[in-house]
Amino acid sequence: MKTLKKASPHVLLLIYVAVILFPFVFVVFSSLKQSNLEIANNPFGFPTSLYFQNYVDAWVKAKINVYFFNSAYLATTSALAGVLLSAATAYALVRMRYLKVSKIIYQFVLIGMLIPGNVLFIAQYLLVMKMGILNTHWALFLPYTAGALPVSVLLIAAFMRSIPNELEEAAVVDGLGSFKLFYKIILPLTLPALVTVFIVNFLGSWNEYLLANFFISKDALKTLPTGMVGFRDSFQTNYALICTGIVFSVTPVLILYAFLQEKIIEGVSAGAVKG
Template sequence: MSIVKRTVPHIILMIYVVAILAPFVFIILSSFKENNIDIAEHPFGWPAKVVFDNYVDAWVKGNISKYFFNSAYLSASSALAGVLLSAGTAFALVRMKFVRTSKFIYQIVLIGMLIPGNVLFIAQYILVSDLNLLNTHWSLFLPYTAGALPISILLIAAFMKSIPGELEEASIVDGLGTAGLFFKIILPVTMPALVTVFIVNFLGVWNEYLLANFFISKEDLRTLPTGMVGFRDAYQTNYALICTGIVYSVVPVFILYAFLQEKIIEGITAGSVKG
């Protein structure tokens, strides 16, 4: 009976993994196939003829390169800005005890987590329009950065609460001021949480569609999610090219997680236990 209890969870997890990976395997194999017939006859089979031109055509002719770089630098810049602002805010609210209203401010910030992003869409559009930022990447950078602050502050603050107070006291005795304490001690120690927040924010911006679709209409400024819609319409009969475009949109996320997965897990779990 004990063997069954140990085996069943593993079988369920294996089924779940297969269900998750099967569509991605189909997409990758299809992206190397020459035509739709090969895809239809052998959906999970190795390509009859491996074609690398699909990736070149999608990157150059399908303008995937422009969409890719727009998404990459918007995701990276807004995620980095969100991390720095959240780290500074969390440090002030959690570690600087002289701020008497820190708990109240912290609660106000967390209320932002209760407001769905789509509810603010009309207000954001009016604000961006009044600031004459439509059809610029600023119209996306500012909402992306601000929208990520509540959850980012929550994660970073939870981690900072676990940092021993003796570490700060020793640093102050050694002559570090507030800025030195923050940049030389707190930020390096909080790095796992910062990496976690960066990746969460990066993925959120990378996959965002609604704001990017309505705030940006210039083709050269479109991000990958919105650009993929036009790419799909232009090549709707060429499934191999569509699959290639999908690979371009998901592979960076896999690479990012593959290199930083340990930091992500460490950042999520370390703040759950106060040391």
């Protein structure tokens, strides 16, 4: 009985992992099959032969390469901009407490977390149209960056509160000004939180569909989620190509998390415990 009790949590975790991974494994196997007939006859089995031509066709003929670059470019730049702006804002609100309006500004920023993004869609569309940046990447870059600020400021501010004030006082004594103190002392110490925020912002921009669908109509500027819709319409009978497109959209996220998972866990746990 004791052995069963000890093993049961591990068995449940294995079952959970299997359930989570099964759809992705199914998609990968299907992307390597040559035809719809093979998928229909053996939907959950290993391909009889690995047909990598699907990846070439999807990358070139379906222009996944264009959509992939657009998504990677927008997700990376907006995530980096969000990290820098959030770090500067959090530092000003947490450390510069002599500013009388710091608490008011902090509460005002956090109010943004209470507003669903879809509620602002019409206002964002009108603003983007009046700014003359509709159908450009700026129409997505600015909303992506601004929309990520409330959560980012909350996470980074919680981490910055765990940094001892003595470190900053010693740096000031050594002659560092506010700007040098920020990028030489504060930013390196908050790196785990910055990585966490970057990943969260990157995933949000990478998977975003609503704004990308309505703000961008030029095919050369479309992102992967909106491009995948056209890909499905163009190749709706070729399920192998559809699965190949899904693999292209999921793989970068898995690779990014695999390399940065330690920093992500460290940032979330440190901010939660010490903040």
